[in-house]
Amino acid sequence: MTTALPMPAENAGRGGKIPLVPVLLLAPAVLLYLVFFVWPQLALLMLGFQDRGGAFTLDLYVRFLSDSYYLKLLWRTLVMGVATTMITILLGLPLAYLLARARSRWATLLLIITTFPLLVSAVVRSFGWMVLLYRNGFVSDLLQWLSLTDGPTQLMYTLPGTIIALAQVLLPIMVLSLYAVFRSIPPDLELAAMSLGARPTTALWLVTIKLAKGGIFSGSLLVFSMAISSFATPSLVGGPRAAVMATSIYDLTVTVLDWNFAAVQATVLLVAVLLLSLIYGRLLNGGGIKT
Amino acid sequence: MNIHLNRRSVIAGMAAMTATPLIGSKALAQAKPFEGRTLVSTGFGGSTMDIVADAVFKPFDAQTGATTTQMPMQSNAALARMIAEKGSPQIDMYQFSGGQEVDAVREGLTQAIAETDQIDALAADMRDPDGNWVAWAxxxxxxxxxxxxxxxxxTSYQDFFRPELKGHIAFPAITNGYGTDFLVMLAKTFGGSEDNIDPGFEAMAKLKDETIFAAASDIPTLFGQGDIWLMPYDTGNTYKNQQAGLPIAFTSPKEGSPAVKITACIAKDAANADVASAAIDRMLSPEAQIKIAEGMRWTPTNPNTKLPADLAQHVPDVTQLVSLDRAKINESRAAWIDRWNREIAS
Known part of the structure; x- marks a missing residue:
């Protein structure tokens, strides 16, 4: 801080114009990030390359990457994230479109109802799902009543159960991301497309959905990263049998007290998210923009 | 006898009368050795924490002038916190239920509790030989x-394998202390021990398709919506759920009821170690122990505690319980968890 401030002035004096105001505006956030994010993240990264005595080692990464159990854990986490994201896109797209295009005064109310679950703690929502997903719970009864299953179905303590609960928890995030984008696309564009001969569905697909790609991307990224890092829902609804990276990191930190290996898992998770986001962003942009 | 009431004697008398309460309050103040002091302890959260507060900390605060707060924290998390705060503890006193006190002592995170007659009266396995922890329940x-x-x-751990109960069994994950003890008791039932855990894993593998849960908070829904009929757990949670209206009961298996020690210890370098020592002694008082047994069905450790007969029939006596080798269990925990994750939970 003390060295950062005089420098711009000095540079400005020499003619290399670094404007003071943006630097000052950025400084608090950057400082906060450095102290509370970058530094701890680096410390975490270092921890993963140390054995219990503090000496440098790659053993922990070898242990993770060469053990099918941990790889399965990572795979299950990514499946959970992707499935949750896809469900929220499927449910969120029509809902957000409707909310954004609705002219009725009910639209605002609907939007509030949609986002309302965000106000309820994830723990409370998960407890609600627990009651519904047990063998004698509502979902199982409903499936039997619809003759979709013969006997009771246990969704509690399974990965599908976790995904269902997570999708409900994270749907508002997707809807809000899409809503903002749909609102910014003028309905006139669809009308213009139709006046040029496009059928309504084609117009919707070619114009609106493609323009909303940015919203789909940011919504997916948010939902995906929140899903794979969420702890309350997987630990309550998924339980030990559907263990994911977040619950494994918790167990390692709190029960086994192996913080070094927990750091390895946290880092692997972070890298996996970054990689997947990059690939996803490429796919979404690469497929759409044709020049 | 003539009493001469003059102005001087009346004034003196009135002065004496007003002075009496002053002297009284001063004497009381001296009896409150921890006036203005604070004590921070971990607690087990929920109604347990409230019952412990009512039985121990509230009367303790009233008597000594201290202000005690309990921070809700599960034992595992508490130990992790204790390690993280090594050298400058923010929490003076720790309550553990999963044998973490042994690790805490080994890691040099504790200090000796001031010795009292009540601590001396405890059975040898209910206190640390060096005085670093005591079991208060x-x-x-x-x-x-x-x-x-x-x-x-x-009647037995063998009952978990009765074919007619298939699909109606639940047991806690190994990361839950009761899950570890269940594994050890299965090992003992089928010829193993803390040293020879294989029979436990082999037996548990036969139950791997049954419901595995994480915490006591799952119990109401398991017995309710989960269609579960039998699980290994404890007196305290059975009582709590009975009160909530669940048709369940607790019984001691013939292989023996493992005992879970509820312990207290003081963080090394804690600012309020003297207050913590006095509070721990208070936990061992028969009045507090009876209240805890009443509220939670936890067994008293102070041998001088006499439970009322109607309460005693619901609370197994400390002499009837089996002590597991906690040092061995703690030592093996990481390896067992790893093996359990692969063989049982997958």
Whole structure:
């Protein structure tokens, strides 16, 4: 801080114009990030390359990457994230479109109802799902009543159960991301497309959905990263049998007290998210923009 | 006898009268050795924390002038916190239920509790030889079953393998202390021990398709919506759920009820170690121990505690419980968890 401030002035004096105001505006956030994010993240990264005595080692990464159990854990986490994201896109797209295009005064109310679950703690929502997903719970009864299953179905303590609960928890995030984008696309564009001969569905697909790609991307990224890092829902609804990276990191930190290996898992998770986001962003942009 | 009331004697008398309460309050103040002091302890959260507060900390605060707060924290998390705060503890006193006190002592995170007659009276396995922890209660583990599904109560850990109960069994994950003890008791049932855990894993593998849960908070829904009839758990949670209206009961298996020690210890370098010592002694008082037994069905450790007969029949006596080799269990925990994750939970 003390060295950062005089420098711009000095540079400005020499003619290399670094404007003071943006630097000052950025400084608090950057400082906060450095102290509370970058530094701890680096410390975490270092921890993963140390054995219990503090000496440098790659053993922990070898242990993770060469053990099918941990790889399965990572795979299950990514499946959970992707499935949750896809469900929220499927449910969120029509809902957000409707909310954004609705002219009725009910639209605002609907939007509030949609986002309302965000106000309820994830723990409370998960407890609600627990009651519904047990063998004698509502979902199982409903499936039997619809003759979709013969006997009771246990969704509690399974990965599908976790995904269902997570999708409900994270749907508002997707809807809000899409809503903002749909609102910014003028309905006139669809009308213009139709006046040029496009059928309504084609117009919707070619114009609106493609323009909303940015919203789909940011919504997916948010939902995906929140899903794979969420702890309350997987630990309550998924339980030990559907263990994911977040619950494994918790167990390692709190029960086994192996913080070094927990750091390895946290880092692997972070890298996996970054990689997947990059690939996803490429796919979404690469497929759409044709020049 | 003539009493001469003059102005001087009346004034003197009135002065004496007003002075009396002053002297009284001063004497009281001297009897409150921790006036203005604070004590921070961990607590087990929920109603347990409230009952412990009512039985121990509130009367303790009233008597000594201290202000005690309990921070809700599960034992595992508490130990992690204790390690993280090594050298400058923010929490003076720790309550553990999963044998973490042994690790805490080994890691040099504790200090000796001031010795008292009540601590001396404890059985040898209810206190640390070096005075670093005491067990202020014991929880009996055993079989918890749906009373409407059993004509005769289950009697043994063998009952988990009865074919007619298939699909109606639940047991806690190994990261839950009771899950570890269940594994050890299965090992003992089938010829193993803390040193020879293989028979436990082999037996548990036969139950791997049954419901595995994480915490006591799952119990109400398991017995309710989960269609579960039998699980290994403890007296305290059985009682709590009975009060909530669940048709369940606790019974001690013939292989023995493992005892879970509920311990207290003081963080090394804690600012309020003297207050913590006095509070721990208070936990061992028969009045507090009876209140805890009443509220939670936890077994008293102070041998001078005499439970009322109607309460005693629901609370197994400390002498009836089996002490597991906690040092060995703690030592093996990481390896067992790793093996359990692969063989049982997958």
């Amino acid at each position: 014991v929880i009996a583990e055993g079989l918890v079953y749906r009373t409407d599904k059993f004509d005769t109560p289950p």
